[in-house]
Amino acid sequence: MRRPRHIHIRALAVLAALAALAGCAYLALRPVDLSRWQQEGAGRWTVRGTDTGNDSVVQSENANPGLFFDPADQGGGRLYRITIRVDDGSDDDFIGFVLGYQAGELTGEPADEAGAGAIGARPDFLLIDWKRADQDYMDLGMARAGLALSRVTAPLRESPGAWAHDPADGVRELARAATLGRSGWEPGRDYLFEIRYTSHSLSVRVDGIEEIRYRTETGTLPEGGFGFYNYSQPAVTYSGVAAQRLSPLPWWALALLLLAALLLAAAAARRAARRRQESGDGTGSDGAGSGDGGSGNGGQGDGAADATSP
Numbered sequence: 001m002r003r004p005r006h007i008h009i010r011a012l013a014v015l016a017a018l019a020a021l022a023g024c025a026y027l028a029l030r031p032v033d034l035s036r037w038q039q040e041g042a043g044r045w046t047v048r049g050t051d052t053g054n055d056s057v058v059q060s061e062n063a064n065p066g067l068f069f070d071p072a073d074q075g076g077g078r079l080y081r082i083t084i085r086v087d088d089g090s091d092d093d094f095i096g097f098v099l100g101y102q103a104g105e106l107t108g109e110p111a112d113e114a115g116a117g118a119i120g121a122r123p124d125f126l127l128i129d130w131k132r133a134d135q136d137y138m139d140l141g142m143a144r145a146g147l148a149l150s151r152v153t154a155p156l157r158e159s160p161g162a163w164a165h166d167p168a169d170g171v172r173e174l175a176r177a178a179t180l181g182r183s184g185w186e187p188g189r190d191y192l193f194e195i196r197y198t199s200h201s202l203s204v205r206v207d208g209i210e211e212i213r214y215r216t217e218t219g220t221l222p223e224g225g226f227g228f229y230n231y232s233q234p235a236v237t238y239s240g241v242a243a244q245r246l247s248p249l250p251w252w253a254l255a256l257l258l259l260a261a262l263l264l265a266a267a268a269a270r271r272a273a274r275r276r277q278e279s280g281d282g283t284g285s286d287g288a289g290s291g292d293g294g295s296g297n298g299g300q301g302d303g304a305a306d307a308t309s310p
């Protein structure tokens with residue numbers, strides 16, 4: 001039995017519209033549930049509920065390097081949006097983020113005794129850290145004020161790597177921020193971070209300004225999840241944490257798909273209108289009542305077709 005062409009077009013239009021809707025839902029920016037995140041290293045991380053869920057966390061200790069991260073996040077093209085704020089004017093140390101992080105990499109040890117986290121035993125992740133003020137501290141070297149991107153290939157602890165970005169200690173600086181590279185954070189001020197991370201590129205915007213843009217020309221950036229970083233800075237709040245999958249297709253391909261769905265829907269609507277008009281013309285006496293009778297006639301037509309082609 002051959003189906004009429006208009007049914008194919010209508011089905012295609014419905015499928016295209018559903019695909020477009022599913023794509024939009026899949027790629028939507030959503031609040032992140034921080035109650036499922038984990039802590040590694042030093043610090044005290046306390047999740048706080050808000051109107052939009054468990055999307056806020058406070059780090060309250062003045063301690064050695066520590067992380068709060070999403071063990072379920074395996075990256076694969078994400079946009080993260082976070083507001084960060086320090087409510088402490090007496091200290092001047094590090095706040096920040098990690099990317100491409102897998103459990104256990106901070107200390108270079110497996111995440112658990114069963115070895116489930118052993119994949120993270122060899123550190124290789126990206127660190128975005130932001131110090132408030134220059135500080136030459138004991139034998140750790142000089143920590144510079146400002147926002148910087150580094151690649152970490154050794155455990156992060158109280159040592160020249162975490163403190164001074166010493167490449168000999170496994171922390172190699174890749175870039176400093178465009179306008180905040182030598183400027184510290186200010187206490188009592190909200191900063192909106194938007195971080196885009198794919199296997200080959202990283203973009204960090206702060207309050208709408210792109211501060212860091214980094215691409216790897218050889219190989220890929222570290223695979224893994226997203227997390228918050230702290231080294232010796234209490235009273236840090238991360239709030240409004242939200243994440244979004246980045247489309248694997250460029251914007252113009254998505255626009256073409258949407259346009260195709262709209263064109264198919266328009267074609268289906270035109271055909272349906274023409275069929276109603278034709279059936280109205282062909283029934284003579286029904287003509288006067290064709291406004292209401294369109295669908296009724298359509299139903300009769302289908303019934304007749306079924307009766308003659310079992």
Ligand SMILES: [Ca+2]
Pocket residue numbers: 062063091092093231232233234
């Ligand atoms: Ca401190």
